[in-house]
Amino acid sequence: MEVEDLGHHISRRFNEDLERVRNAVLSMGGLVEEQLERAIKALSEGDSQLGLKVAEDDVKVNRMEVRIDEECSRILATRAPTAGDLRLVIAIIKTITDLERIGDEAEKIGVLAARLASVERPPTNYRELRNLARHVKLMVHGSLNAFARLDTKGALEVVKADNAVDEEYESIYRQSITLMTEDSRAITRVLDMIWMGRALERIGDHAKNICEYVIFMVHGRDVRHIGLKNIEDEVEQGARRVESRS
């Protein structure tokens, strides 16, 4: 049941198709990472132009999603893949949905950053948000690396990191409530901060989803909604199966 080697196929063309669409997912991932990076830069540097540019560029991400989606439908229709190949195509279709959503959240962050750029900045220059953003960025990076390397251990690391990100978001949320009760003039800004934290937290969830698809793709086990402990067990068992085979 494992994907041990994606490189062997009777039909060379089929192989090339799969490889090409896999690479397309990763370049879409690269674009999304870049979007996120720029959105965060817009926040930390208070660059409203950059923020709006990010929002504008989201169409590129959307366009890529549509293209990859079409390619996947074509592969399903013409090649009727089975087993590992089928899982690869399914995982790709799901992954690009999550990537597209990450793009949407980055767009949201860009717009919010542009709005925050024109109001007074707190003395910390949104340190908590920037910290959260850094962790989320690492998660997205890790999930795409896991996808590229078919690395379930790396995927597991990202899934684990999601809890910390959720906690960080919680703490920003609580802190924001305090800020709002202290100073009612800051409410609009603090609300925007909460929205941004929320967007970042959602990106973390999407990165986690991508990692779950990686585990599904490699070990053939659906690990959604089963809890971290069970995911760990599945990954370990899967790794052992791969080992015993080789």
Place this chain on the structure above:
Amino acid sequence: MTLPSRWTSQIAALAALLMAALFFGWWFGGTGWWVAGATLLYLAFTLRHLYWLDRALDGHRRVPLFETRGLWAEIFARVEKLRAKARNRKKKYHRLLREVRESTGALSDGGIILNADHEIMWFNPAAARLLGLSQATDIGNRLDNLLRHPDFVTYLKAPAGDGITVASPRREGAWLHVQIIPYGTDQRLAIVRDVTNEKNVERTRRDFVANASHELRSPLTVISGYLEALRDTDDVPETWRTPVAEMQRQADRMARILRDLIELSRLESSDAAAARDFVDVGSLLKQIVRELGEPSGPKVELAVTTDAALLGKESELYSIFHNLVHNAVRFTPPSGRVEVVWRAAGGAAVFEVVDTGIGIPEEQIPRVTERFYRVDPGRSRASGGTGLGLAIVKHALQRHEGELTIVSREGEGSTFSCKFPKDRVVFRSDAARAVL
């Protein structure tokens, strides 16, 4: 044909053996048995050696031999010699390989060997460190799947120029410079270098220049203002009139230098390509020629042979055109001629300034776009130059993906041409045709 002695002696031995068998057969009778016996004896002897030869080829060292000379002894000696040679060669390659590995391991720059599909074939420890690659998982993986920055992916597909600088995927705030060098039939070598320090130093320098220029501007405005007031009052003694006028001139020049420095640092700090606003080059050039053509100077002629417009940033294009025409006017004697040309070249468009001025010595042409580089310092300053004009032209042009070509001959004149790429040029006649 002469046989080697080892063969003649072997054949002689065989012949002697058979002769002896025949002799004994004749003496004792039963010749056939004797000959058969001798042949079997020889066969056993040969088989035994073949057995040991086989063992020797398998790597067995000690071979029991009956003789120290003759055919078999020599064959074994030669086998041993070949094996020793192979052993030595292997040792040598091992050593060489170890040295290569150690030296590439000691390199601070990362090296990655890619095949035609951008798949990683090999990389050194520095590359692993800089890019976070791992030997276990990444050999055979595509480099652009791991280093996914869109600019890098584009560069990898069509490497041009001297590489690309991208943010490090591993370390926040770090920058990597990657250069792809094709070699062999379809292999490529990617060199990865950490340029964080260079980048920081560059930024510090740029910020410093920008800040210093801004800071200097306000006091200078005050000085200029008072000088202007002084010039206009009659209270100034006659002896001070000339110095005040000179001070005013120098203050103006300083203001110009600061303006150019600020302009230059702005151009340098915005890495993105220039905006794509519609700019009517024809009328822009008309305006510039009107501003710069003076009756006391050389004759300035405008030759616009195309209706092409540019998609770019008007203020920067103005800087390019103004600086080039201004330079031409400054370095051309009043009897000379300056021609300003705007023409189509295929789908692209070319802006050209041709003068009959003093020209530039050939060896200095590559340096004229450097900041504050002056071919003839005295003359340049006297004619009101800041030494930054061409540097501004170069940077502004880069932001429009344009190319600057300088052709010059000392004493005869210079030609500066700026070629703008197709996708920045709009031909209005085409546009009109498309609408109609």
